[in-house]
Amino acid sequence: MREPRLRPRRPMASLTQEERNLLRILCAPIPTLGEQISRLAWAVESLWQRHIGQRELHRRLDALRDVVQAGMPQEHSAPEYAEAGLQRLAEATAQQANTVDFRPRPDGGSPLRLAAMTPPCQTEVGMRFRKVHGAANDFVLVAEPDPGQQWTGLAQALCARRTGIGADGLVTSTLVSTEPAVLEVACYNADGSVATMCGNALRCAARCAQEDFGLQEMTLVMAGVKHEAIVRDGEVRVTAEVGVVEMRRLQAVHCGRLLWFDSAYTGTDHVVAVVEDVDAIDAEAFGRLVRHHTDLAPVGANVSFIQSVGRQELKIRTYERGVEAETASCGSGAVAAVVIATTRGLVAPRQVTVHNRAGTPLTVHPHAERPGKAYWISGPVTTAYEGVWA
Ligand SMILES: N[C@H](CCC[C@H](N)C(=O)O)C(=O)O
Missing domain, CATH: 3.10.310.10 (Diaminopimelate Epimerase; Chain A, domain 1)
Structure with a gap:
C-alpha cells in the first residue's frame, strides 16, 4: 500500500489575505439558535427601516400636512385649487x-x-x-x-x-x-x-x-x-x-439627505427649502440642479434655501432662473420665503427680516388690506452710476 504523500503544511502567517478570509468563512462556527434569531431580527429591522420606515415617515408627514391643511381655508386642499389659483x-x-x-x-x-x-x-x-x-x-x-x-x-x-x-x-x-x-x-x-x-x-x-x-x-x-x-x-x-402655494412640491437629495422644496408663486415661480445652515449649501451648484428638476419642467423656477435665525428673521440664498447663478438678493424670493416660513410656522404673519448674501436685509410684511394675498418688500436702492451705451 502506498503511503499517502502529505504536503508540508504552510504556516498561517504565510497565507495570503484572501486565503485567510476564505478560511474564516469556511471555518466559521455554526451560529447558535440565539444568534440566528438575532440576525433575523436585524435583517427585519433594517428592511423595516429602509422600506416600511420610509413609508411610515411619509404617512406621518401626510398626516401632518392634513393637520396644517385642516387649519387652511377649505378650498386650499381641493385638487382643483392649483388650477383655480392660476385661473x-x-x-x-x-x-x-x-x-x-x-x-x-x-x-x-x-x-x-x-x-x-x-x-x-x-x-x-x-x-x-x-x-x-x-x-x-x-x-x-x-x-x-x-x-x-x-x-x-x-x-x-x-x-x-x-x-x-x-x-x-x-x-x-x-x-x-x-x-x-x-x-x-x-x-x-x-x-x-x-x-x-x-x-x-x-x-x-x-x-x-x-x-x-x-x-x-x-x-x-x-x-x-x-x-x-x-x-x-x-x-x-x-x-x-401671492398666487398658488404648494407644500412639498418636490424632493431632492442633498448630501445623502432628502430635502423637500415647497413652492410659492409670487408673480414668478419660486421653490424654497428649509435647511439647517444656508452657508453649508452650495447654492449655485445645487440650486442649478433643482432649477432643472424634471418636476419643474419646462419653465423651471428660482430656487431658495432658507434658515430660521431668530424670531421673525430668516437667512436666504437664492439661485435665479434667467440669471442662471446665485444672486445677492431677490425680492420676490424673499416674499416666497416668508410665505413658506409662515405656512411652516417658522415665523408669525407679521414683518420678517430676510438676511441675504448682500448683507443688506430686505423686510417683508403682509399688506394690511390683503393679508396672505399681497406683501410689501422694503429695502434700500442705490444708483451706482450713469452712462451711455454707444
Ligand atoms: N430678482 C428678482 C426675481 C427675478 C425673477 C427672475 N429670475 C425670473 O423668475 O425670471 C426679484 O427681486 O424679485
Whole structure:
C-alpha cells in the first residue's frame, strides 16, 4: 500500500489575505439558535427601516400636512385649487391690466405727450442708462426707452459681466401717466428671458421715477400686474402678489439627505427649502440642479434655501432662473420665503427680516388690506452710476 504523500503544511502567517478570509468563512462556527434569531431580527429591522420606515415617515408627514391643511381655508386642499389659483391670478391680472388707464387724458396729457416730455433714452452718442441695485441685485435701467427696441439680445449684451455693463437684469421704465402716477416697467433676465415679476427691479424703477419725476407714490405695471410703490425715508417698498402655494412640491437629495422644496408663486415661480445652515449649501451648484428638476419642467423656477435665525428673521440664498447663478438678493424670493416660513410656522404673519448674501436685509410684511394675498418688500436702492451705451 502506498503511503499517502502529505504536503508540508504552510504556516498561517504565510497565507495570503484572501486565503485567510476564505478560511474564516469556511471555518466559521455554526451560529447558535440565539444568534440566528438575532440576525433575523436585524435583517427585519433594517428592511423595516429602509422600506416600511420610509413609508411610515411619509404617512406621518401626510398626516401632518392634513393637520396644517385642516387649519387652511377649505378650498386650499381641493385638487382643483392649483388650477383655480392660476385661473384667479390670470383673471386678476387681466382685470388689473384693464384698470390701468392708457387712454389719452382729457387735459391733453396723453401717454405719448408724456413720453415726449420726459428725457428720451436715445442721445446722439447712444442709449442712456443707469446702473442701479436693490440690495446688490443689480440692473441696467433704461428710462423712457425707444418703443421699437428689441430687448432680448440687447439685455444679454448689456448684462454680460465681462463684455457688457454687467448686471443680473435689464429694466425698462416708461411713464404712462402722472395723475395717477403710473409707469410701465419691464424686466429682462441676464439671459434675455422676460421676468414676469422682479421685486428689486420694481424697487429700482420706483427710485428712478422719484429721481426723474419727483414721484413718491406710484403704480408700477409689470407683465400686466399692478404693483404699488412708495419711496420714503431712504427706503423703497413695492407690493408683490401671492398666487398658488404648494407644500412639498418636490424632493431632492442633498448630501445623502432628502430635502423637500415647497413652492410659492409670487408673480414668478419660486421653490424654497428649509435647511439647517444656508452657508453649508452650495447654492449655485445645487440650486442649478433643482432649477432643472424634471418636476419643474419646462419653465423651471428660482430656487431658495432658507434658515430660521431668530424670531421673525430668516437667512436666504437664492439661485435665479434667467440669471442662471446665485444672486445677492431677490425680492420676490424673499416674499416666497416668508410665505413658506409662515405656512411652516417658522415665523408669525407679521414683518420678517430676510438676511441675504448682500448683507443688506430686505423686510417683508403682509399688506394690511390683503393679508396672505399681497406683501410689501422694503429695502434700500442705490444708483451706482450713469452712462451711455454707444
Ligand atoms: N430678482 C428678482 C426675481 C427675478 C425673477 C427672475 N429670475 C425670473 O423668475 O425670471 C426679484 O427681486 O424679485
